[in-house]
Amino acid sequence: MIRAAAKNHGFVAVVTDTGDYDALLQELDANAGATGYRFRQKLALNAYARTAAYDAAVSNWLATTLDVTPRRTAVAGTLAQTLRYGENPHQSAAFYTDGQARAGVATAVQHQGKELSYNNINDTDAAVELVAEFDPKNGPACVIVKHANPCGVSQAASLVEAYQAAFQCDQTSAFGGIIALNQTLDGPTATEICKIFTEVVIAPNADEEAKQIFAQKKNLRLLTMGALPDVTAASQTIRQVSGGYLVQDKDTGQILPSDLKVVTKRAPTAQELQDLLFAWKVAKHVKSNAIVYVKDGATVGIGAGQMSRVDSTRIAARKAQDMAEVLGLEAPLTQGSVVASDAFFPFADGLITAFEAGATALIQPGGSMRDDEVIAAADAAGLAMVFTGMRHFRH
Known part of the structure; x- marks a missing residue:
């Protein structure tokens, strides 16, 4: 029925997202209870995207369940953020989430700081995936990432010691980097981190003392995930190449x-x-x-x-x-x-x-x-x- 209504958008306004309700009411008020053609086109676009995402989810689930390589594949996501630009200012960009509940940058809560950029998101994901390799039960660990590569990693008796040892590996590259921790961020560690410029800090949680210390650094982004991602969980990575996509199992x-x-x-x-x-x-x-x-x-x-x-x-x-x-x-x-x-x-x-x-x-x-x-x-x-x-x- 959704697709039928979308196909008939010349005469039908199909609404599939509660986020469109306000825009619909404004459109009706502005047009004496009617809707314009361009507005109905936008609603149809959303409707097609919704049904396509549903079909993609079902087909991908079946492919995983049956352990087969499908003849066709589909990628679907929900817009989480329209970014200011991509890797460079002349590139437009957006951040989409795939609906997975797996802990990480996509599910993290941002407590303070500027809006995350394309590079921030990419680098933070790299930092999180590495720090999750270190089980918190085996001790605190810290990862510092710059341009998607780790420039310092350590596991120590305390979180602040782990940060200090990671920082000592390459103090130059750590400036303006991304820091990921495998345990709750505490005050002493936050104090050490604030001694240099850092773009993003992400951890499972942060205590009140750490939050108060970071509050003095208005541009520093603090994110908490509630947990660490499971690095053994099966998933796929997708990369676009000219004329197609490369799909593989995650390492x-x-x-x-x-x-x-x-x-x-x-x-x-x-x-x-x-x-x-x-x-x-x-x-x-x-x-x-x-x-x-x-x-x-x-x-x-x-x-x-x-x-x-x-x-x-x-x-x-x-x-x-x-x-x-x-x-x-x-x-x-x-x-x-x-x-x-x-x-x-x-x-x-x-x-x-x-x-x-x-x-x-x-x-x-x-x-x-x-x-x-x-x-x-x-x-x-x-x-x-x-x-x-x-x-x-x-x-």
Whole structure:
């Protein structure tokens, strides 16, 4: 009936959204109880979109239930916000939600600050998805993101310590960044965050002391989700390319200690193993080629998005050296660290660079034609290395 009325919009005004009620009453008042053709067209547009969204929801549910790849797919969403612009001021943009109850930036409550921008939403989502990898039961964790890449990640005894350690990884990039926390934001952590300019802070909740502290920073956006998203829940990611869409399952891959294969003569120590698993979680959320140095539950160097893996290794080490100089330390932050690579080392050069930076252990998927060469280089350097059998490309 809705579609029939929409098809007949030349003579029928079809209303499918309570949000259109006020506009309808105004239209009737302005036209002596009648409606104009253009207004009925707008109502028909809304009606077609509503039925299309319903059909999309049903067809996508059936495709998931039956575990089949449909010949046609449909994407539907509800307008949540018309954005000032997109990635750049000359691009128009909007934010649509898909109706899922999964915690995240789409379901978060904004307590203060300016309207979220396109880049704010994209970066905040990246921060949330990474911090959710760290179960709050295992301790407080903090993620700092800049341009959709983490520039600092830490897990510590307290939330403020987690933030401080994450910030220490790359203080320069943290300026104007996005901060995600896996536990309730408290006053001490809010005080530390306010020492530099931050765009967005998102957490499951925030206590009153933290809210009062942030209230002094009018432009700082504070969002609470009520919970963390389930990183193991099945869903899909969609990316537009010229002439079509790429659809894939979300990367929900998880690695347990029992999944690891020690391939070197030396096995990692208990502390190295703990840091290796931490680094692996972070590398999953760094743009490829991804290299992550970790020491004592905190990132100390991150190399992202390079065309060469060895370049990512070098950049991460150089940034760690720069931070050591800022902190007045003689040794680089990477001294005694472990390294995660989102994909295999195609040559031994990346591993050697990590060793020269002070790394003692590595985690990588394995599977290169030159694995034997890489393993031999690790043994020669006295490094411990484990293979996951799983890669985490993120383009």
